[in-house]
Amino acid sequence: MEDTSPAKRFGGPLRFELKGDTRLVCSNCGADNPAGRRFCDNCGQSLAMRCPNCGEENRSGARFCGNCGTVLAGPGAEPASAPNPRATSQPGVVAERRLVTVLFADIVGFTPMAEAQDPEAVRELLERYFATARTVIERHGGTVEKFIGDAVMAVWGTPVAREDDAERAVRAALELLPQIKTVDESLQARAGVLTGEAAVNLGDANQAMVAGDLVNTAARLQSVAQPDTVLVGEATMKATSASIAYEDVGDASLKGKVAPVPTWRALRVLSERGGRARSSLPGSAWRTGAGFPGDAGGGGWRRHADR
Numbered sequence: 001m002e003d004t005s006p007a008k009r010f011g012g013p014l015r016f017e018l019k020g021d022t023r024l025v026c027s028n029c030g031a032d033n034p035a036g037r038r039f040c041d042n043c044g045q046s047l048a049m050r051c052p053n054c055g056e057e058n059r060s061g062a063r064f065c066g067n068c069g070t071v072l073a074g075p076g077a078e079p080a081s082a083p084n085p086r087a088t089s090q091p092g093v094v095a096e097r098r099l100v101t102v103l104f105a106d107i108v109g110f111t112p113m114a115e116a117q118d119p120e121a122v123r124e125l126l127e128r129y130f131a132t133a134r135t136v137i138e139r140h141g142g143t144v145e146k147f148i149g150d151a152v153m154a155v156w157g158t159p160v161a162r163e164d165d166a167e168r169a170v171r172a173a174l175e176l177l178p179q180i181k182t183v184d185e186s187l188q189a190r191a192g193v194l195t196g197e198a199a200v201n202l203g204d205a206n207q208a209m210v211a212g213d214l215v216n217t218a219a220r221l222q223s224v225a226q227p228d229t230v231l232v233g234e235a236t237m238k239a240t241s242a243s244i245a246y247e248d249v250g251d252a253s254l255k256g257k258v259a260p261v262p263t264w265r266a267l268r269v270l271s272e273r274g275g276r277a278r279s280s281l282p283g284s285a286w287r288t289g290a291g292f293p294g295d296a297g298g299g300g301w302r303r304h305a306d307r
Contacts, residue, residue, distance in 0.1 A: 098200045100157035101169040101236060102215055103142065104222035105133065105176055105191040110150040126150065128183045136179055140172035141165070145210060153219075155210050158200045164273050166195045166239040170266050171273075173230040174244075192222030193266075195235040220254035221261065230266040237264045243271045 031042035058066055065071075107113075107129065114122045133152045134144050141162065142154040154172070156165035173191040180189040198212040217233075225231045237246050245267040251260030
C-alpha cells in the first residue's frame with residue numbers, strides 16, 4: 001500500500017511544533033525527531049532539506065533556502081542526500097555524478113609480443129603485470145575499475161573522495177611505468193590521466209562503476225602517449241601543478257573527439273602531496289633524476305610548464 005503520510009507527501013522531513021517543542025518527521029520512516037538533528041535517530045535518513053530550486057542543502061527545520069530564498073516547508077522540498085541520486089535497475093545501487101580522476105595504462109606493442117609467445121607465458125606475464133599495477137594504484141588510494149586485455153583502468157574520487165585525488169592518480173601513473181620493468185625488462189607502458197565529471201554507480205558492496213565521456217577520452221589520451229610517458233588533461237594539470245612538473249605538448253587530436261584536447265606530459269614529482277617540501281632550483285628548472293616517491297626518473301634538465 002502506498003505511503004500517504006504527510007512526510008512522504010511533502011517529500012522531506014516535516015517540521016511541526018507542540019507546546020514549544022519543535023519536532024521533525026522523517027520522510028523515510030515517519031519517526032519524529034528533535035529540532036536540530038541532522039539525521040533520523042530511527043533509520044539514519046538525512047533530515048537536512050535540499051532546496052527544490054537550487055539544490056542547496058539547508059539545516060533541518062529551515063523554512064526558506066539560505067541560498068535562493070525558496071520556501072522549503074512544503075511540497076517539493078527534498079531531504080539532503082548524495083547529489084542527485086538515481087535508482088538503477090540493480091537493487092541497492094544508485095547512480096550519481098561525481099568529480100573523479102581516471103587513469104588508463106597499457107603495455108606498448110603487446111599484441112605482436114603476445115602473438116610470438118606461448119599463451120601460457122602471456123597469461124603469467126599479464127598476471128604479474130596486473131598484480132604490480134594493482135599494488136601501485138592501491139598504494140596511492142585508487143581503485144582498480146577493470147583490466148581489459150593488457151590495459152588497466154583505475155579511478156580516484158569514488159567510492160571515497162579526497163581533495164588530492166588527481167595528484168594521487170598522476171603519482172601512481174609516474175610510479176607504475178618504471179615498475180613495469182620489474183615484470184619484464186623488455187616491457188614499455190604508457191598512461192593517460194583525466195579529471196572531470198562522470199556517472200558513478202554505487203552499490204551495496206561499496207564498489208563503483210564509472211562511465212561517461214571522461215572514461216572514453218582518458219582511454220584515447222593513453223593511446224596517443226609515447227612509450228614510458230604519462231599524458232594528462234588540463235583539469236588534472238591545474239589540480240596537480242604544485243606537486244608535479246609538466247611539459248606542455250600541445251593539443252592532441254583524439255579519435256572520436258571533435259575538438260583537440262589540450263595535453264601535458266607529466267615529468268616528475270616535485271614535492272610531497274599538496275606541494276609541501278617542493279624542490280627549489282634557480283629559475284624554474286630542476287633535474288629529473290631520483291627524488292620523491294612517484295618520480296618518473298630520467299636525466300637532464302626540464303622546465304616546469306606553469307600555466
